[in-house]
Amino acid sequence: MKITTWRAAALALLTAVLVAGVALSTASATVRKARAQTLVIWADNDRKAAVTQLAQQWGAARGVAVSVVVQDFGQIRDKLGTVAAADAPDVTLAAHDWTGQLAANGLVEPLFLKPAVAAQFPKYTRDAFSYGTAVKRLYGVPVAIENIGLVVNTKLAKVPTTWAQLEREALAFKKAHHTAFGIAVQQGTNGDAYHMYPFFSGLGGFVFGVNKAGNLDPSDIGVANAKFLKNAGLIDKWNKEGLINSKLDASTALNAFLKQQTPFWLTGPWNSDTLKKSGLSYRIVQLPKIVYPSVPFLGVQGLVVTKYASAHGVESLAQDFVTNFMASPTAQAALAAANGRFPANTVAGKSVKDATLAQFGKAGVGGVPMPNIPQMSSVWTDLGQAWVRSTKGAGAMPAKRSFTGAARSIAAKIG
Amino acid sequence: MSTATARVPAPAGSRRAAAIPVVLAFFSGPVGLVTKIGLLSLSNGLAVWAAYVLVDHRNWVALAVLAAATGLIDYVYLARRRTPAAKFLVPATVFLIGFQVVPIIYTVEVAFTNYSTGHIASKADAIRQIERVTLEPPANGKSYTAAPARDAGGNLVLVLRDDQTGKDYVGTDERLTALAPGTVTTGALGIASAKGYRLLKGNELFSLDKTLNSFVVPTAGGAGIRMQGLSQAVELRPTLRYDSRRDAFVRTRDGTVFHDNGEGSFVSATGEELEPGWKTFVGTKNFGSIIHNSAIRKPFLQIFWWTFVFAVSVVFLSFAVGLFLAIVLNKKGMRFRRLYRSAILIPWAVPGFLSLLVWQGLLNDDFGVVNRVFLNHVGLNVPWLFDGDWAKVSVILVSFWLTVPYFFLVSLGALQSIPDELVEAARVDGGGPIQIFRRVTLPLLLVAVSPLLIASFAFNFNNFNNIYLLTSGCPCDSAGGIAGSTDILISYTYKLAIATGKGQDFALASAVSIIVFLIVASISAVSFSRTKALENLA
């Protein structure tokens, strides 16, 4: 008896809730957030303020609302592939080496720069954002470039103009101070092909060759090309002298330079502030030519228009914002300065006042943009580890074997 | 045995604990029944709401699943059953199925597709995108300053000024017509006005976005002028044409045909591939490539063995030391006991990857504190991270450091479950501390803790973080191989599938993970059945 009463009560309650539920659902019809004419832009922490200000400026002139959403820069590339269409951005900041993967996934739209405007950007910056197997198109407007440079503590050593001078000074300092390395360049257990690239290019190495059409050719791997292998013996020499030590990681290199254990440090503009606050007097130059010019890898950051813009009905607006407004020198200078990088626009570049930044910019002249094709992801680890193996002091592998092995591994991965 | 202890026994011991049973007892009467009915009604109400939305979206499969699940839940809680086990199991099981089982099923499904860089969209999307990205400016292609406008008849046109020649034109979707000079005036934002045409501005312009982007003014040679943004237009020519009858793309220049290769791409006879591709079902291709690709297969056994050794060592060491510490620091009345215990637990409260980063610095061969400050004075310099064998030791030691707090805590809790009188009885019988431990304490402990040991083994078998963040799986001294000295199966999978080839190959990663899962699960199932004997002891 007791149980039946309870059961009945339960059913009654249930029915009540059912009815309520249906009522609720009919009342609240699916409320889709009206996108109207809002341009959604993804920016990272450092540049949110600058992007917001510029976007609102543009939006006010055009009569369009803008919304800037902050995302972790390192996650933007992957999030673009998985984000729901309703939350997706129309425009986003991007690094140029994402171009290949984004374009191959069909996530970004090709853009067009007027010839007059395009001329303000060095060709390599536009190439950095260009991709295409069938037809090469431009997918992003460059905004800022970054590269590493050789930071010299001018009180401890003279700024070297030749490689021989650099080697001499570094080794002399090392001997006098009993340190375990001559030049502070970070590698560590993970390796760092990016920071080692000036040495690599200085010895004649390159990553991917360029085919007749002017596109990067993933089948032409230059990690163990003949010119480089001829000079690879120098790496063994440096290892024996202790000029380069792959056990240095980023923090140790930074500490060593700050504590004046070495006059030479290879690093990038992300450490400008640390340098300024350190109280040391320094100058930044490009690594002196070894056998060939020791040019660094260039990272170009810019803005891209995503495929979601057309779904949201704001494609023309997005293109106008990116190719028209953000390509102008004033906008470029403002955005590049927001995270301490050199602007890609040459006209904007002339107006950079910060000495450290300008020096980094000069140190990148002739630099090679990191390959933006998806195959590049196979290269980083192998190239970095090739350096680690050859410069780890006692028990290091001869450079020729190390780099030939790396080339083989890369070729196997690319398939 | 006295039945006086039957009614809700107040636990002898701490007075504080008395409050909680009262609270719990309160809930087990009529209040509990009302709560149960309330929750059940809520779940049914939600189900109806969900059903409504699913019908709206015409998602019949999900609707059927929902109805079955709701029916099952109602049956479990309302019907008269002999064993009430289901009532206890249902809540947690629902969540388990939703957020553990279903993701696994999804991942298994992905392993049979080609989900990777270049193959993430649908086929329709891919076709549309290919058509868009393969437009190219013809050799003498022109660019224009442009503005959309409406002509006298209200039709959409583009008012154009050639950037090079300065000549003005108007373009309809049928032809390009020259305009008399002076018709068009320009301003700061491009074209300011055009006689005889009404320029579109503001919302009227923005709302035409989709139309504008498909508006083409045809010019010679199959090319067309298209808007690019709000104030410029470019002459572009399609280089590929989609033939829906043949389901293939044809290149206009040389007639090359790109047909659907059944694996998510359009390819030509010479192997040239169009991008983007699309996601599609490829059957057992991923599994086949694992088995047949010697670069992948060769190191597999060696990596598997090392993964096994790593997991077993970490679990064994951490449990042994954790238990030891728990016993040693369990003495009643010992001073500073809380301090020691808290200190042991603090590593657990610091984010794991931060600790790994610190250890990476501490163990650095030449610069780390461990070598420089401690071992060098004794004349030793251990190559912790840059020598293949020592790196393995380092990885085990650091993982051990990270895992001890967990086993310490678990041992502390498990030690409480061992009845004092058993230990007392053994001592009275004349057993020494070691014997008591081996014969009485340890077996009882293992009953409670052995599943945890197995689970910890599985966790460390798949412990990507500890390996990758400390050594990246390296020292990678085998020039030409993909695997490094400390690579375990999961980090090897990552290198194979995520950081490789043409970008990220999520499908391959899923396939390898399934194989790894099957291996680990078999090992665990076997060990589980061997501890079955222990299970019934208590």
Place this chain on the structure above:
Amino acid sequence: MSTAEVSAERAVSVPARPRRRRKLFENWWRHLVGIVALVVSLFPVWFVVSAAFDHSDSVSGTSFWPNIPTLANFTNILHNSVPDKTFQGHVDSAFGRWYLNSVVIALLTAFFTVILGSLAAYAFSRFRFRGRRTGMLFLLLIQMFPQLLLVVAIYLIVLNVGGVFPVIGLNTYTGLIVVYMGGALGVNAWLLKGFFDTIPKELDESARVDGATPGQIFWGVVLPLALPVLAVVGLISFVSTLNEFAIASAILQTKSHYTLPVGMRGFIDQQYGQRWGPFTAGALMAAVPATLLFLSLQKWLVSGLTQGSVKG
């Protein structure tokens, strides 16, 4: 029975002279072990502390003291004014809010995990039903699937379910907690079951004879006796949830909803130029609730609650 117990206790607790000396000697080596464990555990943590007081944004295991000592990292984090790398603007941060989010979500998750887990563990311990052994084995095996890959699948599920029930969709706390509930029936169920097994079934029997339903037995009889292990499971769940990153970063989308690990990741998301100063400062502050919780739970772990009631 009680008199025998009492006299046994008294025999142990009366400090006779020779016993005190032996006890001191015994405890001496325990203290040594404790000190060694303390040093080894806290040694690397020192470097985290040193980095938190360092302006140069580096974490190194190469020097004991900060390069450029400063308190700025802590004050910046608490005032949400963490400067970005160029010191012209601020990093978007909401430390206080993230902290609150993390603690609340972790507490709720721990609470529900303990409840759901103990319900299931009770069933496995007390009832013999078909598929019991298979069920337990299944629970164990499910944990072995590499979590790395499940995150994407979980994201898609929450995305789709969120279309039907926005209240547990993406970027909601409830959605995140619901996902964490999926893991409630993991190893915890095993630990709880093992403990429940040691609570004699006679207690259940006598309660049933008195007319209690299984539910009443569970809530009123068994659960109060299991408080030590509930504390352990709760603590484990709390700390793992507090530090959980992968799923939280997939589900939470906007800054004000981030948990602490996700939010602080923003300080170190660039490949070069990571702000380890604020990050380590935040991590240290985040370690406080876990430590406090453990300190307060120590009583549960050592009070020996089961001892008195188990004896018949």
